[in-house]
Amino acid sequence: MADGDANRHIAVDTSPTNDSELLDAYSNAVVQVTDKVGPAVVRVDTRATKGADQRPGGVGSGIVLSPDGLVLTNNHVVGAARDIRLTMTDGLVTEARVLGTDPDTDLALLRADAVRNLTSASLGNSKALKRGQLVIAIGNPLGFESTVTAGVISALGRSIRAVSGRMIEDVIQTDAALNPGNSGGPLVSSRGEVIGINTAVIMGAQGICFAVASNTAEFVLSEIVRHGYVRRAFIGVSAQTVPIPRRHALNSGIENTMGALLTALDPQGPAARSGLISGDIVYRLDGKPVSGVDDLIRLLDRDRINRTVEIEALRLGRARVFSITPVERQRAAA
Known part of the structure; x- marks a missing residue:
């Protein structure tokens, strides 16, 4: 081998321009998803009930899935509350009623009262997801409205225990930062499709959060719309x-x-x-x-x-x- 060949090196372009382009592509993906899905994310307030069964109010998130006001959230967000208020990103506030709940998957379906033509999002196919895929979480963590975090899918097919004691199967694990108040909000793919409903955080852990897969959510939603509950x-x-x-x-x-x-x-x-x-x-x-x-x-x-x-x-x-x-x-x- 000639000396020139022995000393030849493969040139790798490490210029700041390439890093900037990659960061711009990542940022643009997050921004585009936020602009598309963000207006369909709502704040869910449950106000204290009156009488002997006094319960404190709470704050969570939800996602509008139809222009006529179908909103999907977590069962543990609404609990037994019957006094529920939704706040849209444009400041519109409306009462909502529970159409049905499914404690076994920690999902609940609400109907926003007296509003139409809402901005809505669509459910994607969670079966097509891959580990390492970019995902964006949008919600109201700790009451801070319209907060956006991003991460990747860490694992698929997890099982976690619902508040009801049942195991929720086929759960998505993500490292997108979630906090109390994110519950019920969407986990969104880079295509702007809702591929999960954020449901749980392991307290004390870092970067271990869970979302109910969109295919499970779609099944639950259709059952509640048709029958009022999920019969399995x-x-x-x-x-x-x-x-x-x-x-x-x-x-x-x-x-x-x-x-x-x-x-x-x-x-x-x-x-x-x-x-x-x-x-x-x-x-x-x-x-x-x-x-x-x-x-x-x-x-x-x-x-x-x-x-x-x-x-x-x-x-x-x-x-x-x-x-x-x-x-x-x-x-x-x-």
Whole structure:
């Protein structure tokens, strides 16, 4: 090798201009999302009830999902309150009523009274999310209105315990800074789509915050709009979304690339009685593909209560079929 070749170096442009361009691109993404979604974020005030059941008021956030005033927030923000006030970013204040709550996912749906043509946001597809993806949280932390923080998706498919005691499945973990008052506000992608509803912070931890996935929120919203509450089938499992090993998928003729790994079973529940065990990966239910926990939650709807269905699952790489009869899940107390 010639001396000239040995001493040759690859030139890397580390000029400030490149760093500035990257920062500008990041800043522009956050600014554009804030301008698009920010006007649809509302402050939620719950005022103290009167009489013997005196409760202090609280402050949270919500996101307008339709121009006629449908607002999604957390169940723990509204609690048992029936005196709720919404404040829009333009200063408009209106009363709101609770259309329905779902303590099992810590979600609640409100209707803003006597207002129309509100700025609204849209729910995105949380199944398409990737770890490391940029996300923006907008809300009213500690009462500071219209606060914006940004971060990344730290993990997907987490499980956390709701106030009702039930496990909320398929939860998004993020390091976007959240504080009391952010609850019920949106977690937004760089495309300006709501991909989560901020719900919990681990006190004492730094950068560990959680949001209910938008696909779960969309299911809950549609159930409340149609029926006033969420009626679910119950099989007695906890699960997380995992990839299906390609070799196993090919050997068993499975088209899914993802499935729902059963991590725990109620010993007296329908799943355990059917023969399913922890470690099985569910990839189909009642003939419908299960590509993760959100699919499993969505498919266990009111139409499958007390109706025998087939669950197809991988066990140690081999496909197996189980007959199971889901029962109605008992409603948790609000």
